[in-house]
Amino acid sequence: MMKSLRSPAAILALLYVCFLKCWSWSALQLPERVASHFNGSGEPNGWMSRSANQMSMLVFGLVFPLFVVVLCSLMRFLPASLINLPDKDYWLAPERRGETFNYLVGHSLWFSCMAVCFVIGLQYSIVQANRQMPPHLSSALLLALAGLFLAGTGGWVVSLLRHFRQPR
Numbered sequence: 001m002m003k004s005l006r007s008p009a010a011i012l013a014l015l016y017v018c019f020l021k022c023w024s025w026s027a028l029q030l031p032e033r034v035a036s037h038f039n040g041s042g043e044p045n046g047w048m049s050r051s052a053n054q055m056s057m058l059v060f061g062l063v064f065p066l067f068v069v070v071l072c073s074l075m076r077f078l079p080a081s082l083i084n085l086p087d088k089d090y091w092l093a094p095e096r097r098g099e100t101f102n103y104l105v106g107h108s109l110w111f112s113c114m115a116v117c118f119v120i121g122l123q124y125s126i127v128q129a130n131r132q133m134p135p136h137l138s139s140a141l142l143l144a145l146a147g148l149f150l151a152g153t154g155g156w157v158v159s160l161l162r163h164f165r166q167p168r
Contacts, residue, residue, distance in 0.1 A: 004102060008109035012065075015116040019061050022120050027054050029127045035135035036126065042137040044129075057123055065115035072108040076101040090167045107160055114152045121145040 027050065034053040037046025048056070075083060080092045091100045125145065129137040 004106050005109065008106055008113060012109055012113050012116065015113055015120075016062075016065075019116050019120050019123075022123055023054070023058055023061060026057075026123050026127050030054075030130055034126070035130055035137075038129065038137040042129070042139050042142075044135045044137075053126070057119070057126075061116070061119040061123070064119060065112040068111050068115075069105065069108045072101070072104040075104060086161075086164050087167055091164060103163065107156070107163075111153070111156050114149060114156065118145065118149040 030050045030053065032050050034048050034050050035044030035046070036048040036053050036056075037044065039045045076097075080088060083092065085091050085100075090096070121141075122145065125137060125141050128141065129135050
């Protein structure tokens with residue numbers, strides 16, 4: 001188990017270091033009054049103090065990526081009746097149960113890596129938006145960021161479904 005979790009956990013730790021560096025860099029780049037929410041045209045319609053923006057991005061950046069990891073980690077303590085997996089009798093059989101949950105945790109660590117990258121991109125886009133006068137969020141940057149995250153999430157789900165397809 002530890003071997004299969006080592007790579008995604010190490011990459012996630014490295015990405016968290018990058019997130020924290022980006023987060024602290026952004027504090028020096030943002031104005032005291034930060035445009036923090038934008039309409040569909042990229043125009044600001046919500047403002048925060050720099051300290052409130054930094055605190056909310058720190059909490060979001062630390063909690064959002066780990067949400068799926070925590071859920072997958074806690075699943076091992078649930079009764080099988082509360083778990084929805086294809087062929088769950090096969091995957092949750094005593095001889096495979098540990099391996100199944102180890103796979104889910106490892107897979108969730110990869111999702112967390114994508115989520116940290118997404119949060120870094122969001123923080124960067126907020127800095128770039130606030131560098132302009134008046135502040136304006138780049139629709140192209142946001143669409144690219146959201147598109148990459150959604151495509152990655154789609155690939156992550158397909159990989160998960162393929163792993164748990166009908167056993168041979």
